[in-house]
Amino acid sequence: MSEGKPVTILCLASYYKGTAFLLKAKELGCRVILVAKETLSDEAWPDESIDERFFMPDLTRRPDIIYAVSYLARGRQIDRIVPLDDYDVETAASLREHLRLAGIGETRVRHFRDKLAMRMQASRAGIAVPAFVPIINYDRIREFMDRVPPPWVLKPRSEAGAMGIKKIHDSEQLWRRLDQLGDEQSFFLLEQYIPGDVCHVDGIVSEKEVVFAVAHRYGAPPMNVAHEGGVFVTRTLPPKSDEAQEMFALNKRLMKALGMVRGANHTEFIRGQDGTLYFLETAARVGGANIDRAVEAATGINLWEEWARIEVAHARGERYELPPARTDYAGLLVCLAQQEWPDLAQFDDPEVVWRLRKKQHAGVIVVSEDPERIKRLLDNYTTRFVHNFLAVAPPLDKPPA
Ligand SMILES: Nc1ncnc2c1ncn2[C@@H]1O[C@H](COP(=O)(O)OP(=O)(O)O)[C@@H](O)[C@H]1O
Numbered sequence: 574m575s576e577g578k579p580v581t582i583l584c585l586a587s588y589y590k591g592t593a594f595l596l597k598a599k600e601l602g603c604r605v606i607l608v609a610k611e612t613l614s615d616e617a618w619p620d621e622s623i624d625e626r627f628f629m630p631d632l633t634r635r636p637d638i639i640y641a642v643s644y645l646a647r648g649r650q651i652d653r654i655v656p657l658d659d660y661d662v663e664t665a666a667s668l669r670e671h672l673r674l675a676g677i678g679e680t681r682v683r684h685f686r687d688k689l690a691m692r693m694q695a696s697r698a699g700i701a702v703p704a705f706v707p708i709i710n711y712d713r714i715r716e717f718m719d720r721v722p723p724p725w726v727l728k729p730r731s732e733a734g735a736m737g738i739k740k741i742h743d744s745e746q747l748w749r750r751l752d753q754l755g756d757e758q759s760f761f762l763l764e765q766y767i768p769g770d771v772c773h774v775d776g777i778v779s780e781k782e783v784v785f786a787v788a789h790r791y792g793a794p795p796m797n798v799a800h801e802g803g804v805f806v807t808r809t810l811p812p813k814s815d816e817a818q819e820m821f822a823l824n825k826r827l828m829k830a831l832g833m834v835r836g837a838n839h840t841e842f843i844r845g846q847d848g849t850l851y852f853l854e855t856a857a858r859v860g861g862a863n864i865d866r867a868v869e870a871a872t873g874i875n876l877w878e879e880w881a882r883i884e885v886a887h888a889r890g891e892r893y894e895l896p897p898a899r900t901d902y903a904g905l906l907v908c909l910a911q912q913e914w915p916d917l918a919q920f921d922d923p924e925v926v927w928r929l930r931k932k933q934h935a936g937v938i939v940v941s942e943d944p945e946r947i948k949r950l951l952d953n954y955t956t957r958f959v960h961n962f963l964a965v966a967p968p969l970d971k972p973p974a
């Protein structure tokens with residue numbers, strides 16, 4: 574397992590996640606360096622898989638992170654830089670450019686972090702997107718509001734988890750909000766609100782080719798769950814269904830248009846009431862909110878591990894091959910819980926393959942060969958989650974420090 578060229582991978586983590594990546598990279602014989610946010614020093618990092626670890630107050634602060642990693646590079650030959658969290662994706666690109674390493678650089682990374690850039694690039698490639706306007710030029714904003722009927726959403730160009738998104742019903746409300754935002758406003762974008770189901774494709778790209786993709790549909794749209802509270806639900810769609818096939822085809826076109834090179838990817842769409850599948854957003858990383866576990870339950874593919882295998886194969890000049898994947902159906906439920914440790918043992922159907930262990934949270938994954946069975950279980954469990962556990966917290970505008 575550990576033969577081949579010695580490869581040193583430096584992983585950036587502003588959030589505690591991606592331990593499966595670290596484990597796999599070590600198993601493949603890499604030297605693994607972790608640079609993580611200071612507040613994460615007590616998390617359960619897999620010690621045996623990490624050769625060296627460093628903690629910093631804030632990984633996104635320039636030039637501190639450039640100085641720090643360049644300092645490490647004086648005595649270490651760093652081959653790859655991998656962002657474990659979405660907020661690290663841009664930092665990783667800057668560091669790659671600075672150290673002249675392979676992978677997505679600063680220009681292209683915009684397409685995966687900046688919602689305005691991804692909208693423009695996708696729409697140039699002929700992919701349907703909600704009508705949108707940058708918060709840059711007021712004449713263009715006025716023209717947009719005259720042309721596109723409300724409601725609209727005003728959203729930050731580079732946040733995640735529906736943070737900072739506001740639904741806007743008229744022009745007065747928009748101008749008031751822009752006043753409040755002041756100099757922050759140009760970091761936002763305004764777009765048409767498209768009611769509809771939100772779906773996602775989670776996949777793997779190797780040398781610019783999509784080599785794996787699986788389609789899911791959320792229960793309530795993530796914005797509704799974040800703003801109104803509720804149970805976050807997603808379930809696997811039949812891979813051969815027209816719906817999934819359309820999503821796979823769009824995902825392929827998007828990855829080409831946006832310039833994805835290698836690694837894991839999470840892409841979201843809204844199915845509009847006109848039947849059109851609108852591109853919502855994409856990210857050059859493993860989907861959050863335990864979606865990786867649902868993907869693994871349904872297919873046996875661990876996105877983190879495959880990403881590690883792809884980076885290592887490329888660094889060694891070897892060919893990457895995807896392991897055989899299953900096509901089962903997973904259902905994932907997560908909510909904020911009133912109880913510190915909600916009783917999840919009551920979900921004891923044989924389809925339950927995972928229970929979340931996180932304070933004040935409830936979460937379960939079910940898996941079956943039968944999509945109808947998953948639907949029934951999710952309906953039943955959602956009702957019980959709401960009844961037994963559900964707590965509602967006010968939505969966040971910004972990530973917690
Ligand atoms: N144009 C839109 N029309 C309808 N709902 C939207 C629109 N944009 C965002 N949303 C809602 O907000 C959620 C979060 O938006 P998204 O662009 O995916 O940002 P985030 O990075 O925060 O997930 C979506 O899942 C969806 O529920």
Ligand SMILES: [Mg+2]
Pocket residue numbers: 734735795841854
């Ligand atoms: Mg989203």
